[in-house]
Amino acid sequence: MTAVSQYAAVALQIAARSVERLADRAAASQQMLAMIEQIGVKLRSSSVFVQQYGGTPVKLAVLPEYVLTSYPGRISIPDFAAKAALDIDGPEYQALGKVAQSQQLFLAGNAYERDTHFPGLYFQTSFVVGPSGDVVLRYRRLNSMFAPTPHDVWSKYLDIYGMDGVFPVARTEIGNLAAIASEEILYPEIARAHALRGAEIFVHSSSEIGSPLMTPKALAKRARAMENIAYVVSANTAGIEDTTLPLASADGNSVVVDYKGAVLAEANTGETFTAFADLNLDALRHQRRKPGMTNFLARQRLEPFAAVYGATVGQPANGLIENGQVKVPDRNHFLRAHEAVIERLAKDGLI
Template identity: 70%
Template sequence: MTDPAPYAAIALQLTARALDRLTDRGVASAHILAGIAEMDRRLAASAGFVAQYGGCPVRLVVLPEYLFTSYPARVSVADFAAVAAVDIDGPEYAALGRVAAERAVFLAGNLYERDRHFPGIYFQTSFVVAPTGEVVLRYRRLNSMFAPTPHDVWSKYLDIHGIDGVFPVADTPIGRIAAIASEEILYPEIARAHALRGAEIFVHSSSEIGSPLATPKVIARRARAFENCAYVVSANTAGIAGTAMPLASADGHSAVVDYRGHVLAEAGAGETFTAFADIDIAALRAQRRKPGMTNQLSRQRTELFVPVYSATQIQRADSLLDEAGAVIVPERDHFARVQAEVIERLAKEGLI
């Protein structure tokens, strides 16, 4: 295995723009494409400055969560899928591919997308586009409070996409990349599953509260980096425009964290590229191959936990499949009702 030379990564902190008030798919797509064009201008200027400032070429850029659409707060699952969720072969991914090719970067981000096998719903998808313009990683968020996930259609999803489509890791010339979506950074199992499949870099697209206090996500991304001996490149939004929520409610503290859990760079508030740092995959691999107490990944005893996990069911699979295996398009309150039922069951079982 040839180790890549050190390179720079940017967590590009930009403002998300809400599309949930739109009702026309063509208009929504035009807005997304305009957002991609604007992002490209910011990316080009930012990457040029970083390369001059630090000397290493920029080869990885991570965008915030749902940058081009924001989240679907006021519309139904079916309506948002019809209007604002993109297709895997649509013009939006083609535009992102052109950006990655023109700027010679691996471009990571997050969109809501449709899957023809699951009509009427969408998945929140983290992607990585290579400098060839090809999408080399497509990860669908597995734990969400307000949106469908692969686990909600698990039996059918696994048959179609397999476990490689659930926990994908892209083996690229800049290292092995996996994605973690938003609050999933709080779930250590998701990062660990990717690490056990070889991931060295976690690209984390997020839209979260920025605070001078140590928020749960700030703490978690350092923990996920250290315990998996992996880099975390975490891009937050610079606020969300087009909603009634105050603009800067989800703003700031994009960061690059190294495999020791050290924060290499962190942004303040507003639109900025200042969360950038060098990535040294050769050093990471050397650390992973060195015996010692701090090499936690090699000290895992995964068999210990199999009986506990396999015997414990919390959120049940297939909540959006009927008895015939057809997709149930949920109302927005479905997800809260499922959680309430889980809490009630766990309480009856004496687990909480």
């Protein structure tokens, strides 16, 4: 593969579409495949304009969070897994692969996904599909309020995938890519763990409240970029269709942030490709290899913090493993677990 040190990246801000009202998996899959076809058309037209405007070919496109299905709502976990979660070799990934292959770019996105090792569950997965049409990165969200995560089945997950499957970094011709899912941009450890494994570009699929004010996520995107000397390409939804929420509840502010924390481009509201900018890997790598007060990666001392992290238990591992078996939880399981952690931390005088 031929390395590309400078190229355009676009955060494609489009509306997510809920599958909640659809009758069954066949109807859900039909709608998802139709959406992927529409995404391909919109992305191709957007890429043509970006190149005409800036003169640089688009090599990376990021889609919003759960764009094909919207959030599960109160649908039970096994029911949503059966109805809407993608199979890792299913037709939806094949269709996304055709888009990436036909347009010769890396296509990042986010979807709920089934795993045959964990029947009845699903994981929220951020993925990158390469120009070959193959998935080159698959990251499963670790912090989620109402959904299973790899940490909930930690011992079994590590046996199957190891740490490379927990914090994957795709080393590609357009740089080292890693994914951050939705509100995980608020957790510095997620981005830092990827950066310590070589990540240079964070693809961030989100569905969040847009605002002209500085939101917590907007602030976090700048911070994660600056402290890790990494680009952040963050795509937000342009609203969520076919739910009971007002359409534009999660709309706007898709953004590209450079490795110094500066915003290179930001979208307004509605469906748009206008959050696009050139990424310069040579400049990023020069910054990482240059001694100075702003080289946060090289200056970070890790050992002093290991003992503190190791001695403090927040959300416990293996919350969905019982007597060595994976159990399928009800929705309220996660709230009960969250409340138990708060109670324990308060009892220990830590909060």
